[in-house]
Amino acid sequence: xxxxxxxxxxxxxxxxxxxxxxxxxxxxxxxxxxxxxxxxxxxxxxxxxxxxxxxxxxxxxxxxxxxxxxxxxxxxxxxxxxxxxxxxxxxxxxxxxxxxxxxxxxxxxxxxxxxxxxxxxxxxxxxxxxxxxxxxxxxxxxxxxxxxxxxxxxxxxxxxxxxxxxxxxxxxxxxxxxxxxxxxxxxxxxxxxxxxxxxxxxxxxxxxxxxxxxxxxxxxxxxxxxxxxxxxxxxxxxxxxxxxxxxxxxxxxxxxxxxxxxxxxxxxxxxxxxxxxxxxxxxxxxxxxxxxxxxxxxxxxxxxxxxxxxxxx
Numbered sequence: 001x002x003x004x005x006x007x008x009x010x011x012x013x014x015x016x017x018x019x020x021x022x023x024x025x026x027x028x029x030x031x032x033x034x035x036x037x038x039x040x041x042x043x044x045x046x047x048x049x050x051x052x053x054x055x056x057x058x059x060x061x062x063x064x065x066x067x068x069x070x071x072x073x074x075x076x077x078x079x080x081x082x083x084x085x086x087x088x089x090x091x092x093x094x095x096x097x098x099x100x101x102x103x104x105x106x107x108x109x110x111x112x113x114x115x116x117x118x119x120x121x122x123x124x125x126x127x128x129x130x131x132x133x134x135x136x137x138x139x140x141x142x143x144x145x146x147x148x149x150x151x152x153x154x155x156x157x158x159x160x161x162x163x164x165x166x167x168x169x170x171x172x173x174x175x176x177x178x179x180x181x182x183x184x185x186x187x188x189x190x191x192x193x194x195x196x197x198x199x200x201x202x203x204x205x206x207x208x209x210x211x212x213x214x215x216x217x218x219x220x221x222x223x224x225x226x227x228x229x230x231x232x233x234x235x236x237x238x239x240x241x242x243x244x245x246x247x248x249x250x251x252x253x254x255x256x257x258x259x260x261x262x263x264x265x266x267x268x269x270x271x272x273x274x275x276x277x278x279x280x281x282x283x284x285x286x287x288x289x290x291x292x293x294x295x296x297x298x299x300x301x302x303x304x305x306x307x308x309x310x311x312x313x
């Protein structure tokens with residue numbers, strides 16, 4: 001089984017460098033930023049950068065591959081749920097630019113955080129309420145996201161890159177901590193086929209979905225399939241969680257070192273429906289005490305987990 005394991009890699013010095021690093025690490029796939037993700041205004045994509053990128057895909061044998069090998073992640077500045085007109089307009093413009101770049105670079109998936117509604121925040125330490133109806137502020141934010149996506153899709157008619165809404169921990173007023181938030185958005189846009197989902201194991205755990213036991217992992221993924229649908233799950237972020245289950249703390253840990261539990265990763269890795277779905281590490285870029293790249297260490301750990309006993313018993 002091709003596990004489709006990859007990592008988010010740096011584009012410093014040129015976007016193609018991320019592809020070269022993916023090849024060096026012998027990864028199956030890669031996630032990148034297509035530009036400086038902390039700036040509202042960036043220079044347009046150079047023809048030379050696009051050509052180098054496409055040549056890099058050719059070198060890896062990834063261009064034209066039926067498998068999805070490359071994913072982008074949009075800017076952290078984007079907030080399509082914002083009630084503030086200026087931020088909303090800037091967010092729509094920046095997300096539009098991101099999809100335009102993806103189209104030029106032949107990147108089929110763009111991961112996006114749903115956004116923060118910026119209404120009444122919850123108390124510090126308050127747990128997420130999962131499985132209930134969204135609050136008034138949350139519903140207003142979800143509606144703004146759907147309208148923003150409709151506008152982007154209308155302006156980019158015929159584009160093939162799919163936006164993948166990501167699960168979140170629910171910090172502050174961020175939406176997406178409940179699976180139903182993501183499902184609501186997809187169900188309420190005019191072109192739902194242009195929306196898919198990104199399942200982040202750290203975020204889901206810190207949001208309050210406990211996958212630390214085989215039964216827990218099975219139950220959570222059944223809930224996911226019922227609400228969002230496995231057919232719409234286009235990419236995983238494979239991160240262990242420094243924060244406890246339900247902590248709402250978004251801090252990634254190396255695989256096997258956090259609170260997600262090996263059963264979380266094992267269940268996903270052994271599920272046939274997810275065999276071709278990219279699984280992207282977003283863990284720290286560092287070396288272990290033996291001088292090994294932690295991306296490679298984490299990939300090897302995931303391969304061992306995948307060979308373990310099945311989650312369902």
